[in-house]
Amino acid sequence: MISLPLQIVLTAITASILAGVTCSLIGVFVVQMKLSSIGYCMSHAAFAGAALGLLLALDPLLSALALSTLVALILGPISEKAKLSPGVITGIMFSLTIGLGFIFLNFAPGVAATQQALSILWGSIFSVTFDDLILLGLLAFFIVLLLILFFKEFQALMFSRKLAEASGINTSLFYFLILFLAGVTVAFTLKLVGGLLVFALIVNPASAALQFI
Secondary structure: OOOOOHHHHHHHHHHHHHHHHHHHHHHHHHHHOOOHHHHHHHHHHHHHHHHHHHHOOOOHHHHHHHHHHHHHHHHHHHHHHOOOOHHHHHHHHHHHHHHHHHHHHHHOOOHHHHHHHHHHHHOOHHHOOHHHHHHHHHHHHHHHHHHHHOHHHHHHHHHOHHHHHHOOOOHHHHHHHHHHHHHHHHHHHHHHHOOOOHHHHHHHHHHHHHOOO
């Protein structure tokens, strides 16, 4: 039987709770607004960003955050203005980001980089540090605060974007904000569950909850 220090276990449990809160809250918007394909794309963008960080000897969290946020900010305007459907656009971005991710991992030097690459792919809840915990806590607090302050706007946007716009709500601002928060959430939880499963942590709880409404 493997014995782990109490501090590591408590950190892992706390990180799991915070990740569950943030992913579930963002997942409600992703599922209700039919943004699942966009969320899936951003999860792999975060994976590609972390792999790029390993290749360039940068902090994988920062590079994952940068690339997933960049993809979120690119997908927003493109999905609104392009003649292609959102599904086609995200399909293109998904294939691009996942391909780049594995290319970056292939060229990442050293055994340590390989171990970190596996951690990015599959995640490691026990590798979460206290600093990661602080970032997750701040993210959860920020998301809850935004929901409290702009609950009516978010609710109207989920119900009908056209009606929300007709009532004077800046729907583009809140739409891009949701995409941005989804990208940040994906990047922050990448270390916990890995690039292959982080999307499930966002979509599955919200999808299950909607079955009982």
